[in-house]
Amino acid sequence: MGSRVEILNDGGFRSDGRRQYELRDLTIDLSQQGVADGSAIITHGLTQVLVSVFGPREAKMRSQTMHDRANINVEVSVAAFSTGERRKRSRGDKRILEMAATIKSTFEPVVQTSLYPRSQIDVFVQVLQQDGGLLQACINGTTLALANAGIPLLDFVCAVTGGVHSTSPMLDLTLLEENDIPHVTVAVMPKTGKVTLVTMETRLHVERFEEIFRLACEAGKVIHAEIKGAVRERTGRLVAAMGSGPRAGGGDLQDDDAMDG
Amino acid sequence: MASVSTSKAEISYIQSGLLSNPPLRADGRALHDFRTISLETGVAPLANGSAHLNIGQNPHDGGGGTEVLAAAKLEVESVDGQGEGVDGGRIVCTVSCSPSAYPHLSAPALDDLQHDMSTLLHQTLAHPSLHPANLGILAGKKSWLLNLDCVVLADAGNTYDALFMAARAALWDCKVPRTRGVEYKAAVAPGAKVSESGEMDVDRDPGEQQSGFDTRSISRAVDFELPDYWDEGEVLGGRDKWPVCVTLNVASSKVHYLDAILQEEAATPLRLLLVFSFPTAASPSLQAMRILGSGELESGQIREFVADGEKYAQRLSDALNGKLKEEDLRRGQKARDRFARR
Numbered sequence: 001m002g003s004r005v006e007i008l009n010d011g012g013f014r015s016d017g018r019r020q021y022e023l024r025d026l027t028i029d030l031s032q033q034g035v036a037d038g039s040a041i042i043t044h045g046l047t048q049v050l051v052s053v054f055g056p057r058e059a060k061m062r063s064q065t066m067h068d069r070a071n072i073n074v075e076v077s078v079a080a081f082s083t084g085e086r087r088k089r090s091r092g093d094k095r096i097l098e099m100a101a102t103i104k105s106t107f108e109p110v111v112q113t114s115l116y117p118r119s120q121i122d123v124f125v126q127v128l129q130q131d132g133g134l135l136q137a138c139i140n141g142t143t144l145a146l147a148n149a150g151i152p153l154l155d156f157v158c159a160v161t162g163g164v165h166s167t168s169p170m171l172d173l174t175l176l177e178e179n180d181i182p183h184v185t186v187a188v189m190p191k192t193g194k195v196t197l198v199t200m201e202t203r204l205h206v207e208r209f210e211e212i213f214r215l216a217c218e219a220g221k222v223i224h225a226e227i228k229g230a231v232r233e234r235t236g237r238l239v240a241a242m243g244s245g246p247r248a249g250g251g252d253l254q255d256d257d258a259m260d261g
Numbered sequence: 262m263a264s265v266s267t268s269k270a271e272i273s274y275i276q277s278g279l280l281s282n283p284p285l286r287a288d289g290r291a292l293h294d295f296r297t298i299s300l301e302t303g304v305a306p307l308a309n310g311s312a313h314l315n316i317g318q319n320p321h322d323g324g325g326g327t328e329v330l331a332a333a334k335l336e337v338e339s340v341d342g343q344g345e346g347v348d349g350g351r352i353v354c355t356v357s358c359s360p361s362a363y364p365h366l367s368a369p370a371l372d373d374l375q376h377d378m379s380t381l382l383h384q385t386l387a388h389p390s391l392h393p394a395n396l397g398i399l400a401g402k403k404s405w406l407l408n409l410d411c412v413v414l415a416d417a418g419n420t421y422d423a424l425f426m427a428a429r430a431a432l433w434d435c436k437v438p439r440t441r442g443v444e445y446k447a448a449v450a451p452g453a454k455v456s457e458s459g460e461m462d463v464d465r466d467p468g469e470q471q472s473g474f475d476t477r478s479i480s481r482a483v484d485f486e487l488p489d490y491w492d493e494g495e496v497l498g499g500r501d502k503w504p505v506c507v508t509l510n511v512a513s514s515k516v517h518y519l520d521a522i523l524q525e526e527a528a529t530p531l532r533l534l535l536v537f538s539f540p541t542a543a544s545p546s547l548q549a550m551r552i553l554g555s556g557e558l559e560s561g562q563i564r565e566f567v568a569d570g571e572k573y574a575q576r577l578s579d580a581l582n583g584k585l586k587e588e589d590l591r592r593g594q595k596a597r598d599r600f601a602r603r
Binding site: 031032033034035036039046050052054060061075077079080081082083084085086088091122124126128129 | 319408
């Protein structure tokens with residue numbers, strides 16, 4: 001084993017100094033990006049994703065519209081310099097299409113699409129850096145961007161990756177760990193306790209699955225708290241900014257209050 | 262590339278504003294003023310050099326503006342005649358546009374746009390006159406391939422200037438790892454007959470017989486290694502030569518202006534892209550020139566435009582050099598000082 005990195009050493013530490021159940025540093029930036037209606041930059045350790053949301057708006061292609069609900073269109077693009085080995089993936093790449101389809105199916109039951117018939121919600125995911133946990137970053141980023149765009153969601157979707165090294169489960173894997181050990185990505189809706197995504201590309205012993213799954217659901221709640229805090233702070237700042245400026249029409253204060261009630 | 266829908270009335274309003282005396286622009290700038298440019302280098306940890314550039318960022322919430330991310334990545338390539346590798350290394354530039362920057366464009370239109378941008382950037386930066394000297398590793402065997410990838414994250418006008426500035430910053434920041442050639446020497450076996458010159462007597466092809474007139478020193482290195490060293494490598498050779506681009510938006514034969522926002526771009530029939538290089542040791546050179554748009558240009562005017570463009574490009578280049586040196590200092594000296602104080 002000599003030069004190989006130990007996934008979990010005798011002291012219970014992982015290769016980047018974390019404990020088994022410790023998540024990586026999570027940073028969230030909800031500031032405006034370009035002309036998007038809502039956007040978010042989320043960083044899980046060294047994985048960084050920028051998500052922009054447009055809509056609900058008229059679809060570019062009329063054939064994509066549905067008469068009873070909005071269509072969610074997800075496009076993923078990966079920056080060529082985001083990985084260690086440079087690899088240019090085009091838009092038609094199977095791997096990218098698969099990821100986009102996964103994100104789409106994760107959010108279809110969560111976004112209240114029936115409120116916007118005959119329209120489209122565009123989600124553009126730009127991967128800036130990759131170090132494992134790409135799908136979880138994309139899903140958490142999409143939740144944030146959708147919330148930031150003011151699109152009604154039934155609940156937050158919080159995703160996390162869990163893996164198992166021999167018999168010890170671990171959370172939020174880096175690329176190094178992902179390459180070595182079996183892992184599952186779970187997306188949960190913490191308030192309702194529902195699960196919208198469980199996906200796995202490796203083989204995992206069936207007896208280990210329950211433990212990892214349970215842990216990932218717990219970790220989803222931690223991420224939920226972070227995401228909620230970020231959205232709350234952003235909204236608070238927007239409300240403060242609204243209050244500080246001169247109001248355009250003096251009379252609509254009453255109307256706003258009426259809406260809240 | 263107008264990505265906003267602009268009505269005829271808006272277009273004529275913008276045009277008459279630009280042509281009036283004194284000229285009026287929507288954001289109160291003078292004709293030859295740029296918006297605020299912010300630049301940070303070393304943003305992509307997995308690249309050999311990278312930069313993040315924003316023109317016209319809104320100071321209140323950090324949003325808006327044209328945003329470009331550029332990263333240079335080096336990979337080793339064999340020079341064997343089969344692949345594309347050439348002696349002395351090569352540069353490949355690619356531009357990709359995020360669909361969020363052009364939300365109204367369909368996928369094929371976006372592909373066309375990024376192909377246009379890639380072509381201009383590649384043709385300009387991969388030109389032999391700008392080729393850095395230190396991209397070769399072993400003559401005839403290995404060389405570096407420099408991939409410069411730019412991503413347009415948001416477009417609020419003047420994308421080409423932003424692209425070239427970001428590309429310049431990423432190339433400026435790019436560090437080429439130091440390499441050392443490895444050569445094998447056959448050990449002299451005890452029984453082998455050694456000639457007077459000390460050379461070992463081995464069976465040689467008659468054709469390979471060395472001529473006494475051949476005085477070239479041929480490197481016998483067959484492979485290379487990366488020696489351990491404290492920094493990431495040396496900077497690209499001739500990095501002061503990397504060009505900057507200025508876009509002259511021609512509103513009429515008399516009036517041109519710089520750094521157009523999207524609405525102004527939509528109202529301008531003709532744009533002239535001028536790419537200048539300002540090497541420290543030599544006189545400035547015009548590296549590329551493009552005319553975009555449906556307008557016409559008389560040949561006599563070009564001389565004036567090029568002279569004006571050189572002036573603006575010189576100012577832009579000086580400002581960019583200052584900022585890049587400051588960034589080098591921030592990431593080198595100041596970071597070390599901060600580390601020492603901990």
